[in-house]
Amino acid sequence: MALLTLDEAKAQLNLTTVTHDVELQAYIDSITAMVEWYVGPVEPRTVTETVNGRGPTLALSQIPVVSLTSIVPILAGGLALDVADLVVDGTHGIVRRVTGDVFYGGPWTVLYAAGRETVPPTLNLAGRMLIQHLWRTQQGPGRPGLGGADDFDVTQPVPGFGYAVPNRVLQLLQPYRLPPGVA
Known part of the structure; x- marks a missing residue:
């Protein structure tokens, strides 16, 4: 069981080839650590x-x-x-x-x-949205057709995450957030 599988990430990013699989897996591994920092272990x-x-x-x-x-x-x-x-x-x-x-x-x-016996759909969606947000760095500045800033841009740093995690992802994670003092 994983927070996000390679196939799920590829579907979120509309990728159909294996060209970026190794790099994308590194992103998946990274976002799992980021999500688990906020909500505790997801993967048992x-x-x-x-x-x-x-x-x-x-x-x-x-x-x-x-x-x-x-x-x-x-x-x-x-x-x-x-x-x-x-x-x-x-x-x-x-x-x-x-x-x-x-x-x-x-x-x-x-x-x-x-960890969790199953990954709640909300945490999986948060993982999908986070991978999409981070993968956009591969497209570089001036993304054609998007007209500059979009709803995935993070204009204010989030404490503990900087600019890496958009507020919409944090809102999805909020119901699963670790209580204060739990590491």
Whole structure:
């Protein structure tokens, strides 16, 4: 599963040959990183991280969380927890014990899958529009037939993105935006 496939990008750009496939794939890989910076992982991936914490919850840094594989204490002598005894709030990356007991004996090494099981159509459309916006740099200034500026031009830099991401793409990404403080 990908945010945007090569065939989808070519359809958005009305490209029918393989002439630009290698270069276009580089653009696709780049926009995936840009979108995921804003909304978190889109393409599923395995994450291993160290989580500190004692108390009723553990917070994972990569959201959304698709599934939890294991939680093992780093300190010698600790016992791994059975994931069947844990509940994960995938949207927020919060892990709780089914019994309500606290976590102790950490820090923990947590292995889990982050991303989305399917790419929401809105994120795919944002990817299509972003690839179209960036691909226009290949056409150079004075694009014939467009009469100068058009609705893909970005006249004001967007914080964190500069001129690379038009506002229309950010508006599509907004419902999926990571909450403050999540990296």
